[in-house]
Amino acid sequence: MNLNLRHAVIHNVSGNSQDELKSTIVDAIENGEEKMLPGLGVLFEVIWQNASHEEQQEMLTMLEEGLKK
Template sequence: MNFDIRGAVIHNIHTMNPQQLQELVVDSIQQGEEKLLPGLGVLFEVIWKNSSDAERNQLIETLHEALPK
């Protein structure tokens, strides 16, 4: 069975305002449930696709610095 995770996530959040989106992200991270990771991945993909090269570089630098050494 194929399930369009991207489409489902976008459908479920497309009418949210910025506050609701922030709450969704914070709640998903705080819950720490594995089943929420694909949705967070879709959100990251949307951010990545709509970011400038400079913003992308900053995202990667932030990620790199936050990972355990």
């Protein structure tokens, strides 16, 4: 992924409230547009990097369970 894309996504959402961030995520998922996937990936990267080991394990468990459905 291009570093400029990471920077652009982070710049576009920096300072957003939790409600605004949730709206961004929900809109991207509900629209189902492929072009939104890199942005969601950048947001997940931020979450992952700021999560504790235990939180990362929990995310992996949720992901594994979600993929079984």
